[in-house]
Amino acid sequence: MRYVQLRAFHHVAISGSFTRAAAELFLTQPAISDQVRKLEAEYDVLLFNRAHRQITLTAAGENLLAVTRRLFDAEEQALELLSESRALRAGTLRIVADAAHHIVDILRAFRETYPGVTVAVRAGNTETVVESLVNYEADIGVLGDVNPSREFDIIRLNATPVTAFVSRDHPLAGTAALSLAELARHPLVGREIGSKTRRRLEESAAKAGVELTFAIEAEGREAVREIVAAGLGIGFVSEAEFGLDPRLVAIPLAGEPVLMEEALICLSERTQAKTIRAFLDLARDMRS
Known part of the structure; x- marks a missing residue:
């Protein structure tokens, strides 16, 4: 198993396309397909169902994706640690909220303090907020349910x-x-x-x-x-x-x-990421 194979699998899985994954990784589509095929062949496992130009994850693929999400998130955190000052000058913070107006004052303070960080905010209900965080599709959630099922860091608003x-x-x-x-x-x-x-x-x-x-x-x-x-x-x-x-x-x-009740939540395992920690620290200071 090679890093490039896992990386190819991960990008195909999250983008839902070999072509899009190739574009994201600046590789050719045949190269991405070859890396995924070699990974499947080496371990005699089918990771994707391929039919009528559509691909979906198999059960084994779903399980592997849960692992690679953590793997590549850890890689991103390592890069942030090694370039701490850069992370807060040109990073990205993804927020999914059931009502964004609950954090407008925090957003304003964050943008004033870290103007180089891009903030992406999208809407969701309680279920989709938690799902986005668990799937590493968002960094911070805003929701009206402060008792989610997984281990979260919670700041009541x-x-x-x-x-x-x-x-x-x-x-x-x-x-x-x-x-x-x-x-x-x-x-x-x-x-x-x-x-x-x-x-x-x-x-x-x-x-x-x-x-x-x-x-x-x-x-x-x-x-x-x-x-x-x-x-x-x-x-x-x-x-x-x-x-x-x-x-x-x-x-x-x-x-x-x-x-x-409205609260900010974040997976506890991700609170040390620089941009996430900076936002949460600001929120705690403003709510204390």
């Missing part, structure tokens, strides 16, 4: 109640508050399965003996917002995420608040 909201011309727009039982009598617009907001709301309703049925299920906060703005039902969001939208009116939930 804030806790805000969930609020209902409707379009400004909705019959309930002038309502002072809505109970969970009252909500059950109206069309509801909910986030996709995996959304922490939806899960917390359903858990609170169940404790109160109320069953909530969502007339419309939409993927993403913005999709819910647009559907509600069109007058098609009642939506839900953390108060901190409601924002300013003249089309919408917030209606507090009556009774015990349904709280959404």
